[in-house]
Amino acid sequence: MTLAEPSLAAVLIVLSELPGVGPATLLECRSHPDPAALLGRVVSGRAHREAILEPAVSAFTRRNKAAGRSADPSEVAAGWARLAIALDPAEELARHRADGRSVHVLGEPGYPERLTEDPVPPALVFSEGDLSVLAGPTVAIVGTRNATRAGRDLAASLGAGLGRVGISVVSGLALGIDGAAHQGLVDAELPASGGRPIGVIASGLDIAYPSRHQRLHRDVVRTGVLLSETPLGLRPTAWRFPARNRIIAGLADAVVVVESRATGGSILTAGEAVARNVPVLAVPGHPTAPASAGTNDLIADGAILARDIEDVLVAVGRGGALDVVGGPVGEGEGDGLRPPDGPDEAAVLAVLGVDALVLDEVLARAGLSLADGSLALAGLEAKGLLERRGAWFERTTREARPGRTTRRSGR
Amino acid sequence: MLANVPSAIVIGVDGHPVTVEVHVGQGLPGLTIVGLPDASCREARDRVRAAVMASGVKWPNLKITVNLAPSSTRKTGSGLDLAIAVGVLVANEDLAAEAVAGIGFLGELGLDGSVRTVPGIVPLVDALACEHVVVPVAAAPDAALVEGPHVRPVATLREVIAAASGDEPWPDHDLPARAPRTQADLDLADVRGQAAIRTALEVAAAGAHHLLMVGPPGSGKTMLASRLPGILPGLDRTEAMEVSRIHSAAGISLSGDLIRRPPLRAPHHTATMVALVGGGTDAMRPGEVSLAHGGVLFLDELAEFSPTVLDALRQPLEEGVIRVSRARFSARLPARVILVAAMNPCPCGEAGRPGACRCPDGILARYRRRLSGPLLDRFDLRVDVMRPQVEALLGGEAGERSETVAERVARARLAAHARGVRANADLHGPTLDRWAPFDAEAHAHLTDCLRRGRLSARGLARVRRVSLTLADLAGHDGPLTKRFVSTALALRSDVVLGAGVAA
Numbered sequence A: 001m002t003l004a005e006p007s008l009a010a011v012l013i014v015l016s017e018l019p020g021v022g023p024a025t026l027l028e029c030r031s032h033p034d035p036a037a038l039l040g041r042v043v044s045g046r047a048h049r050e051a052i053l054e055p056a057v058s059a060f061t062r063r064n065k066a067a068g069r070s071a072d073p074s075e076v077a078a079g080w081a082r083l084a085i086a087l088d089p090a091e092e093l094a095r096h097r098a099d100g101r102s103v104h105v106l107g108e109p110g111y112p113e114r115l116t117e118d119p120v121p122p123a124l125v126f127s128e129g130d131l132s133v134l135a136g137p138t139v140a141i142v143g144t145r146n147a148t149r150a151g152r153d154l155a156a157s158l159g160a161g162l163g164r165v166g167i168s169v170v171s172g173l174a175l176g177i178d179g180a181a182h183q184g185l186v187d188a189e190l191p192a193s194g195g196r197p198i199g200v201i202a203s204g205l206d207i208a209y210p211s212r213h214q215r216l217h218r219d220v221v222r223t224g225v226l227l228s229e230t231p232l233g234l235r236p237t238a239w240r241f242p243a244r245n246r247i248i249a250g251l252a253d254a255v256v257v258v259e260s261r262a263t264g265g266s267i268l269t270a271g272e273a274v275a276r277n278v279p280v281l282a283v284p285g286h287p288t289a290p291a292s293a294g295t296n297d298l299i300a301d302g303a304i305l306a307r308d309i310e311d312v313l314v315a316v317g318r319g320g321a322l323d324v325v326g327g328p329v330g331e332g333e334g335d336g337l338r339p340p341d342g343p344d345e346a347a348v349l350a351v352l353g354v355d356a357l358v359l360d361e362v363l364a365r366a367g368l369s370l371a372d373g374s375l376a377l378a379g380l381e382a383k384g385l386l387e388r389r390g391a392w393f394e395r396t397t398r399e400a401r402p403g404r405t406t407r408r409s410g411r
Numbered sequence B: 001m002l003a004n005v006p007s008a009i010v011i012g013v014d015g016h017p018v019t020v021e022v023h024v025g026q027g028l029p030g031l032t033i034v035g036l037p038d039a040s041c042r043e044a045r046d047r048v049r050a051a052v053m054a055s056g057v058k059w060p061n062l063k064i065t066v067n068l069a070p071s072s073t074r075k076t077g078s079g080l081d082l083a084i085a086v087g088v089l090v091a092n093e094d095l096a097a098e099a100v101a102g103i104g105f106l107g108e109l110g111l112d113g114s115v116r117t118v119p120g121i122v123p124l125v126d127a128l129a130c131e132h133v134v135v136p137v138a139a140a141p142d143a144a145l146v147e148g149p150h151v152r153p154v155a156t157l158r159e160v161i162a163a164a165s166g167d168e169p170w171p172d173h174d175l176p177a178r179a180p181r182t183q184a185d186l187d188l189a190d191v192r193g194q195a196a197i198r199t200a201l202e203v204a205a206a207g208a209h210h211l212l213m214v215g216p217p218g219s220g221k222t223m224l225a226s227r228l229p230g231i232l233p234g235l236d237r238t239e240a241m242e243v244s245r246i247h248s249a250a251g252i253s254l255s256g257d258l259i260r261r262p263p264l265r266a267p268h269h270t271a272t273m274v275a276l277v278g279g280g281t282d283a284m285r286p287g288e289v290s291l292a293h294g295g296v297l298f299l300d301e302l303a304e305f306s307p308t309v310l311d312a313l314r315q316p317l318e319e320g321v322i323r324v325s326r327a328r329f330s331a332r333l334p335a336r337v338i339l340v341a342a343m344n345p346c347p348c349g350e351a352g353r354p355g356a357c358r359c360p361d362g363i364l365a366r367y368r369r370r371l372s373g374p375l376l377d378r379f380d381l382r383v384d385v386m387r388p389q390v391e392a393l394l395g396g397e398a399g400e401r402s403e404t405v406a407e408r409v410a411r412a413r414l415a416a417h418a419r420g421v422r423a424n425a426d427l428h429g430p431t432l433d434r435w436a437p438f439d440a441e442a443h444a445h446l447t448d449c450l451r452r453g454r455l456s457a458r459g460l461a462r463v464r465r466v467s468l469t470l471a472d473l474a475g476h477d478g479p480l481t482k483r484f485v486s487t488a489l490a491l492r493s494d495v496v497l498g499a500g501v502a503a
Helices: A008-016 A023-031 A035-043 A054-066 A073-086 A089-097 A131-135 A149-164 A177-187 A211-223 A240-251 A265-275 A290-300 A309-315 A342-351 A359-366 A370-382 A405-409 B044-054 B081-091 B121-127 B137-143 B157-164 B195-207 B221-225 B237-249 B273-277 B307-319 B361-369 B390-394 B402-418 B429-435 B440-451 B457-474 B482-490
Strands: A101-105 A124-129 A138-142 A168-171 A197-200 A225-228 A255-257 A280-282 A386-389 A392-395 B002-011 B014-025 B030-034 B063-069 B103-105 B132-136 B150-154 B211-214 B296-299 B321-325 B330-334 B338-343 B381-384
Touching: A008 A023, A008 A035, A008 A089, A008 A101, A008 A124, A023 A035, A035 A073, A054 A073, A089 A101, A124 A131, A124 A211, A131 A225, A138 A149, A138 A177, A138 A240, A138 A265, A149 A168, A149 A177, A149 A309, A149 A392, A168 A177, A168 A240, A177 A197, A177 A211, A197 A211, A197 A240, A211 A225, A225 A240, A240 A265, A255 A265, A255 A290, A265 A280, A265 A290, A280 A290, A280 A309, A342 A359, A342 A370, A359 A370, A359 B195, A370 A386, A370 B195, A370 B440, A370 B482, B002 B081, B002 B121, B014 B081, B014 B121, B030 B044, B044 B081, B044 B157, B063 B081, B081 B103, B081 B157, B121 B132, B121 B137, B121 B237, B132 B137, B137 B150, B150 B157, B195 B211, B195 B338, B195 B381, B195 B402, B195 B457, B211 B221, B221 B296, B221 B338, B237 B330, B273 B307, B307 B321, B402 B457, B429 B457, B440 B457, B440 B482, B457 B482
Parallel strands: A138 A168, A138 A255, A168 A197, A197 A225, A255 A280, B002 B103, B030 B063, B103 B132, B132 B150, B211 B338, B211 B381, B296 B338
Antiparallel strands: A101 A124, A124 A225, A386 A392, B002 B014, B014 B063, B321 B330
């Protein structure tokens, strides 16, 4: 293998491992008639004299300069050369194919169908798990990392509900909404005919970021598929997240934003979806709730209102009769919870809405003394009806919403 | 021709008697000071010479040797000036030795012969075992606080000479008026709403528990902390003397009145370790922690303090004293305080509100890493303070007055005294088990919390102490009920966001 000309995949992997080479540069390398020659120029330290690579070298030089490091294109090119010489293309390819992982090159067989028509398709996609999942219907569920409990609960029930009607869920495995959507789907433990998780991450496939989601990573690989355009071993640098978001938008039949502040990564994902003609849905929130400011903005800008799973199903053209697996659609998460005990607990539960409250707010609104309030909070926490996060108390479930039949029949 | 004059120096918060021995004899004219004087002490040579000459006495053109006994301890400061001058005059037979027998001298000399005050007058006078003490006029009210010696205030060296030689009686100076210590009018009634932190302050006062307030800017953390001394029991005579002595040693004038209320000290977060725990110079000046002894040490912006400074606080918080050790000697500085600390919950100021806080995980983690776990663990009470709601500020009824709360606190302290400790925070191990049993329901609740990881084993003892204080405040006898335990748990929130860290 070492004597033979390295394969296209192997060349692209090495190029993608050079610091500063992003999706756009890699795509141009892919379109180049002879990518191996490009790699040759890198190895000989002349990357900065190559028209395709020069912008990446300059951009990386500028970043170095901003960080107070050496700022000379020739030095960057020399650094790339050292790195490229150390990497054996064939070995790199083998490494990325080991442990059940696969490498897909744009234009070659096995590359995800959905991404070929993308405005900026990833030249390289690494996957782990069952790639055939991408062939079925998909909905992306995204949102803020610092979500409210209500937001996370909704994301989880959407994830599970979509899975039950056989729709796979695309998300970014971030903290908050992303993680909750996939966790909800994984926890539903659906049979093979159900929807599966499709995780698109910004780091290499071998790095679970955030590390708290290590187990979720494994579960996604086990039950669905994990995708990334980042080579193994690389941590997610800041620019990789927006790049990752475009892949999420590109893989989905619709994008649902559950919660987002006015500026946030999920708003970018929604923008990428619009650019790809993918319908965007947003979950409305109270006008004063910071966590819903972004989703309310999206609705004002024309996003589809997502009040519950039915709205999502209608948006992807699955509003009619459904083959449901593993339980009814929108099954409440609150089943099996004990009801509140006594008037104090009921009073506390009544004042806990979607918004998180601090102890003083709970006491003031429920009209309880510290001792009575603490007792009620302790009781509710023990029953699993509320959750304490730092200073904040949040309700874990809400009563099932009034039926939607009236509204739907009115249509 | 030899003279012995009693005087004293301050090390840490204690006075140490020093005998100034002066020998005047033949030899090369000049004045030598031996017995480990530091630079400021050695400069006495020039001040004393000028002051003596300015007082109308001829300076002896002889070899003068001054020995400061015991000669093994370092002497610092200018407080020995007056004693040295008197010693020279006696040794040179300008004054009769009998005329100054049994009189201790304290004070710094000006070149014109004026006598100036020095820091630490209370411990200095206390250290002198003399019938009479001559002190600067400005220091006389403070000196009079020490029971025993008769205080003779003087304004100039000339007055001392005139009185000692019998030409004139000891002067009768108008002492500076005793400024009554104004008790700042900080009442808990000013606090509107904020039930949790009000209770936390009461519990902190009753059980001497350390309190951490976590809240965004503008939530009144400083205002709350400054109201804690007002609900603490007053200092008894011994405590008042101890606290007054520390303040005097730090050079703070007492205006002739003992400190009878628990002090509040609020050092800025740029404070160095020496400023906080004391030491630094040979005088081992007490730091802010010692100045807060018997009262409240308030550290605002806890996360902004240097980590080494905070770590230096751990030992004093545990033991109630600071041992400052230097190569030549060490000092024990009292440091029994209630530590009240305040910090912002996160850099963005949204207090980690789910869905609203913009702080990335990494920044939150870095912000909290500044506080070591062992220090956070010292806080029995960790309460979130939020900006009071507008309705509470405008319309809300005034809270309870400090007076009412102070009465409950005093009763709770009595309950602690009955257990043989000053306050419940001092209960540990078997004594805690003995005095604070749980009833079955409380036991089940705590077991559940431990099992779910809401509480750590170390946190359990702290929750137990706070529960006991809550019971004391409520006048409850017998095993602790779930009511007290759940309140104690509510007053011990996670300060680390996100990850479910046990309390």
